[in-house]
Amino acid sequence: MIDGLLVLALLAPLVPRPPSLVPLQDTTKGKAVYVKWCAGCHGDGGAGDGPSAAHMLPRPRNFTGAIYKIRSTASGQLPTDADLMRAIDEGLPGSAMPAWKGRLSDGERRDVAGYIKTFSAFFADTSQHAAALKFSGEPGGGTGAAALKTGRQFYDSIGCRKCHGDQGRGDGPSAPTLKDDAGFPIFAADLHQSWRFRGGGSAADIYHRLRTGLDGTPMPSFSDLIDQKFLTDEQLWRLAQYVRSLSPPDPPEVRDVIHAPQIAGPAPVSPDDSAWARADRYWFPLVGQVVRKARWFAPAVTGVWVQALHDGHTLALRLSWDDRTQSPDSAWLGFEQRVLETVAGDDSGPPKAEPWPDQLAVQFPRRLPEGSGGMERPYFLMGSETDPVYQWRWTSRPRKSVAGLARGIERFDTLPGALAGQASFDHGEWRLVFTRALATPDTANEVQLEAGRAIPVAFFGWDGSSGEHGSRMAVSTWYFLALDRPTPPGVFISPVLAMLVTLGLGLVVVRRARRRGTARAGRQR
Amino acid sequence: MTAPALRRSATHPFWQAVGILVIAYIVVVWVVPLLPGSAIVPKSVVLQYMVTVLVGVLIYVSDNEERWARFKEPIEAVLAEPRLRVVRAVLLVVVTALVGLVAYGQVATTVAAPPNLRSIHPAPPAEITFRGRSITLTGLENPLRAHPESLALYLAEGKGVYYRNCLPCHGDHLDGQGHFASGFNPLPANFQDNGTIAQLTESFVFWRVAKGGPGLPREGTPWNSAMPKWEDFLTEREIWSVILFLYDQTGWTPRTWEKTGTGDGGRGTGHD
Structure with missing residues (x-):
């Protein structure tokens, strides 16, 4: 028996086993890994209270309660070892939890999963152990109109819209009341950003969350509705597929240069103009302003979609971004106060919630960069006292757009003259179009939008109902805007010439080869 | 066939x-x-x-x-x-x-982003002013290493400083892939890589932390760097303690100053 075990132990490293079957055991080694890599957020005692926790929303998991959002088990049950391994290996997208696969060894990750179970007595009690639910396979046709229609029908009938909103951007009537079990404010997920779903963004991941619920949050399990015959398993799959259809098929890829094609008609001034349907969309991620006091660690605007068109005289720039509210919105003041109290910053105490508006800023240098490869530009974070930036700023209340010079975060001086901006709010999405003449008289302060140049551009966003104002904002780095010129016919001359020459040479070579071949054949004859 | x-x-x-x-x-x-x-x-x-x-x-x-x-x-x-x-x-x-x-x-030309050429480790100044006090970087070692009996304490302090301040960009694994990293260009420094702190003296790291992006010379493209000027947030001791933590957590040893006596003999070793 002992010999047999020994042989097994020696063979064990040679036999690949699925990670879920490998016991999570060595808690001494696991503790060392935990203390070194996890305690900074999750705390030495596993209570989710490490030094960085106060800067995070959502907060790091508190392991002492053994309540886990992302599981394959029924609501209220402990997660399986495979569930814990998945969270460690893949991380939790949209939160601060990174994927540890490739960062820690297989053994280290298994050991640390074993160790985090020691923070709660529930895991020691084998009667509490739960098996993964039996999940059905995804039915086909999930992107078809009929499937999505069924999905949408259940989206409405089982109450998803109460929190996630009519169009799924997390703006439902109950959204401002949401708290997790620890009392922290929690956002209903924006279903248009599946790449940020904690448990993964595939239709299968969404179906699993619908079956298991997200324990510790207001998101319930819908497995009981199947038991009660309110809907079938396939209909729940259709709902998952509908939710999946709200996001782009692939996570947006960040491209450095926004290309603004030249169009024949006048540049559109309205965000709902049909001309926008033909313009490419560019995604730019925004992150918390963590460079200057007072820093902001929980940015609500996670990115902007940008489109650009010009007509040779005017540039139209369309920005759209998800925002749960048309701030200021008194229904969200309580939520805003809870966010400000939860997310620590540089202020001595939490700031008081105020009815701040939503804001968006687009930033350019005052002049196009010259010399040294055109690299030099003002400081990305709103310029500086000596080297200001030219910005377009829009606020939701009062609803207006202004152009001006920013000299650092604190100082903004409006330039004379109005800036054309038109915005609409639709079910959790702001759509804003700025239009401006390519050339303006004030060449010293207002960037001249020359076609064929890489024009540096950056974006800033504020959600007033999340307490964002002033330096509490979401920021981007410098990107570029290029106004494309229509292809001049001269461009086609050299390719056509090259083709003619190639063809001519080819024919000459063939003719000579054939003549030689005939001559040789003649000689041989 | x-x-x-x-x-x-x-x-x-x-x-x-x-x-x-x-x-x-x-x-x-x-x-x-x-x-x-x-x-x-x-x-x-x-x-x-x-x-x-x-x-x-x-x-x-x-x-x-x-x-x-x-x-x-x-x-x-x-x-x-x-x-x-x-x-x-x-x-x-x-x-x-x-x-x-x-x-x-x-x-057929299309507009591309201009090349982003920058000196990753520009030459450090011989001396900086930290909150009004002058600090000579040349030949400077981490003063906290002079107290080996308190090293554990300093490391714990440095760890707290890191997790409260550096984590969003430089990440849990110190590899420059924090949850805010994707929003910035250049990407935050990867301390696990053998080309960053492994190549540098602690005094160089102190300069970079204290003065941040705005303190970079032109060749370091200061307009793009999202590295804060940490002297606005942290004390001198907090910066030295977080530097201890960076080396301890990654396992690298800092580059040391060559003992070449006075003058510029050991200055700027490998900082280019």
């Missing part, structure tokens, strides 16, 4: 040449990037390699009169044989179209 035909091709100099070129292409484009420490081979370099291989192949096939004649056979056949008229026509059209496409790609 039947087996004898295949064998005939394998010994034919023309098909051998084609085979060598195909293998060379596969190796350069797909195999080389798989080697540890390599990257994708740029197109211009691929072209150079392929031209070199082609020249080598031509030298080989033309080295011997008979081999050269056999090598030319299939080429002349395609050019002259009446039965290969269709192959000939297709080849002409394809080559012409390719030339047109390449020529168009050369002349």
Whole structure:
């Protein structure tokens, strides 16, 4: 028996086993890994209270309660070892939890999963152990109109819209009341950003969350509705597929240069103009302003979609971004106060919630960069006292757009003259179009939008109902805007010439080869 | 293709040449990037390699009169044989179209982002002013290392400083992939990489932390860096303690100043 075990132990490293079957055991080694890599957020005692926790929303998991959002088990049950391994290996997208696969060894990750179970007595009690639910396979046709229609029908009938909103951007009537079990404010997920779903963004991941619920949050399990015959398993799959259809098929890829094609008609001034349907969309991620006091660690605007068109005289720039509210919105003041109290910053105490508006800023240098490869530009974070930036700023209340010079975060001086901006709010999405003449008289302060140049551009966003104002904002780095010129016919001359020459040479070579071949054949004859 | 035909091709100099070129292409484009420490081979370099291989192949096939004649056979056949008229026509059209496409790609310009050239480790100043106090960087060691009995305490302090301040960008694994990293360009420094703190003295790291992006010289592209000027947030001791933590957590040892006496002997070792 002992010999047999020994042989097994020696063979064990040679036999690949699925990670879920490998016991999570060595808690001494696991503790060392935990203390070194996890305690900074999750705390030495596993209570989710490490030094960085106060800067995070959502907060790091508190392991002492053994309540886990992302599981394959029924609501209220402990997660399986495979569930814990998945969270460690893949991380939790949209939160601060990174994927540890490739960062820690297989053994280290298994050991640390074993160790985090020691923070709660529930895991020691084998009667509490739960098996993964039996999940059905995804039915086909999930992107078809009929499937999505069924999905949408259940989206409405089982109450998803109460929190996630009519169009799924997390703006439902109950959204401002949401708290997790620890009392922290929690956002209903924006279903248009599946790449940020904690448990993964595939239709299968969404179906699993619908079956298991997200324990510790207001998101319930819908497995009981199947038991009660309110809907079938396939209909729940259709709902998952509908939710999946709200996001782009692939996570947006960040491209450095926004290309603004030249169009024949006048540049559109309205965000709902049909001309926008033909313009490419560019995604730019925004992150918390963590460079200057007072820093902001929980940015609500996670990115902007940008489109650009010009007509040779005017540039139209369309920005759209998800925002749960048309701030200021008194229904969200309580939520805003809870966010400000939860997310620590540089202020001595939490700031008081105020009815701040939503804001968006687009930033350019005052002049196009010259010399040294055109690299030099003002400081990305709103310029500086000596080297200001030219910005377009829009606020939701009062609803207006202004152009001006920013000299650092604190100082903004409006330039004379109005800036054309038109915005609409639709079910959790702001759509804003700025239009401006390519050339303006004030060449010293207002960037001249020359076609064929890489024009540096950056974006800033504020959600007033999340307490964002002033330096509490979401920021981007410098990107570029290029106004494309229509292809001049001269461009086609050299390719056509090259083709003619190639063809001519080819024919000459063939003719000579054939003549030689005939001559040789003649000689041989 | 039947087996004898295949064998005939394998010994034919023309098909051998084609085979060598195909293998060379596969190796350069797909195999080389798989080697540890390599990257994708740029197109211009691929072209150079392929031209070199082609020249080598031509030298080989033309080295011997008979081999050269056999090598030319299939080429002349395609050019002259009446039965290969269709192959000939297709080849002409394809080559012409390719030339047109390449020529168009050369002349049709599209606006690209300007090159982002920056000095990753610019030369540090000999001296900085930290909150009004002058600190000489040249020859400076981490003062906390002079108290080995308190090192554990300093490390714990540094860990707290890191998790409260550095984590969103530099990440849990100190590899520059924090949850805010994707929003910035250049990406936050990867301390696990052997090209960052492993190459630097602690005084250099102190300068970079204390003065941040705005304190970079022009060649460091200060306008792009999201590194805060930490002297606005942290005390001198907090910065030295977080530097201790960076080296301890990653396992690197800081570069030390060469003992070359006075003057500039040890200054700027490797900081370029």
